[in-house]
Amino acid sequence: METKGVFMNQPKRYLNIVSEMRDMIREQDIRPGDRIPSERELAEKLAVGRSTIREALRSLELLGLIETRRGEGTFLADPRKHRLVELLATFILQDNKTLEDVRVTMCIHETAAIQAICASDAAKLPVWESFRERLDGHEFIREDFVRELMVLSGNRLSLKIWFLLKQYGGNPYDGEVTTEEKTLLKNILQAIEKQDAETAIRDFKAWSSVLIKGENAQWQ
Known part of the structure; x- marks a missing residue:
């Protein structure tokens, strides 16, 4: 079998967590401006450590898909405000890419x-x-x-x-x-x-x- 190298063999757990969070947001019909579950709630629901959830949330925030408001929580952002980020997110978060x-x-x-x-x-x-x-x-x-x-x-x-x-x-x-x-x-x-x-x-x-x-x- 052909070896695809370190880059292609990176564990997909992190991307899977991001994908599961995306699916959960869709299933719960969370709309832009709505509050998403807390870090603790996400960790319990997805059965992973809070540090993993924290890193996934940080990356989603970098993409402009969520936004954190001090003292209020984390909310789903409106991707229409971030056209370039929306394009990158659509590509990167696709499982078949x-x-x-x-x-x-x-x-x-x-x-x-x-x-x-x-x-x-x-x-x-x-x-x-x-x-x-x-x-x-x-x-x-x-x-x-x-x-x-x-x-x-x-x-x-x-x-x-x-x-x-x-x-x-x-x-x-x-x-x-x-x-x-x-x-x-x-x-x-x-x-x-x-x-x-x-x-x-x-x-x-x-x-x-x-x-x-x-x-x-x-x-x-």
Whole structure:
């Protein structure tokens, strides 16, 4: 049987909880503006820990599907107020959509961010030297590196979409950079500083694809 990698093998429990909450809202005919069951009630009804419910609620709130009012509770939001978020939610919460689709979309935003950085003055910022120094240190979190690329691209909409996709699609950048990865990341930094988008994107895709396929286990 073909191995689909760490990303495709992410446990679906979290997405299942979100899906069950969605079904419950539909079954109870909860309308926009109505209060949804409390965290405790949801945990009891769905037979999961409150921490899992809390994380699911947080992500639904990020998508704009629910809203929390201090001292009042959590309410179902009107998705018509969030057209982009509604589109993402419709796609991401569909059970027949694969994690691979989400990851491909993440990659589009990541490589676009590198392209934008290389085409701007952001490529000359001192932050790249700071990254290099951190890579030479003891700890460097993969997600920090990618998130900073998204931030430095200057496209806040793309950053928002990327963050939402990462929340629902699993995080291939979880964990610390290994010694073997550092050389490739330094090559990416060097290419960015030279504003060589083609090389930076090529090396980034090589690094990212290894993580997605689970080959990072060979780097541990």
